[in-house]
Amino acid sequence: MIGTPQQTEHETMIASVRGIVEASGADYVVIVAQGIGYLIHTTSAAATSAAEGSEMHLHTVLIVREDAMTLFGFSTLHERDLFNLLTSVSGIGPRLGLAILSHLSIDRLRQAVFNKQPELLTRVPGIGKKSAEKIVFELRDKLRGAATAAPAGDAIEVDADVMEALLTFGYNQSEAQAAIAAIPADTAHEFEERMRAALAYFMRQ
16 A cells, blocks of 8 residues: 655644444554545454444554555554554564554563564664664653653553453463453553453453
8 A cells, every 4th residue: 555655744633533343453553433435444452452343543643655545543643643653763664563563562662672682673674773773862862852642650550460360360461452442541550440341342342
């Protein structure tokens, strides 16, 4: 869908899309809103959580190029902001930015940058040693400046416990990530509440 144009621009004319899931794949969903179907490329966790016929809300970035306009969508505003930061790094396009967010949790991405651990980033397909080192170097100050926009630390820690519990229950990592991504934003940061919300996701499938 994306060629190799000379210029890329991020537009905010479509800042979010809320509608009914018509279809989904490994890295995309089709959301129908007011009769229009939007093809939105998204993280694997968000795509996995998209149940056909259910309502879905994604915060979006519209990438405008000379020969195409492509929507990328994210479960949270913070995740969308991280995508914009990642794609501000020279050599990191939207596809690689999305791949990073699909393979690394937000907490693990911050760990890679702040602890200067580029080897964590090289686990992402398409990210070599030089690209990983460039991400760590260029994002360290930017991520620190964006720290106030990050989710509450206790929520991150609790979700790590929820992830561990779901894996213990026999769910695989992809399923667990999808369940955690589907936890409503207004859910309390207590383990019991977030665990209940994660299990409710599986009940809806």
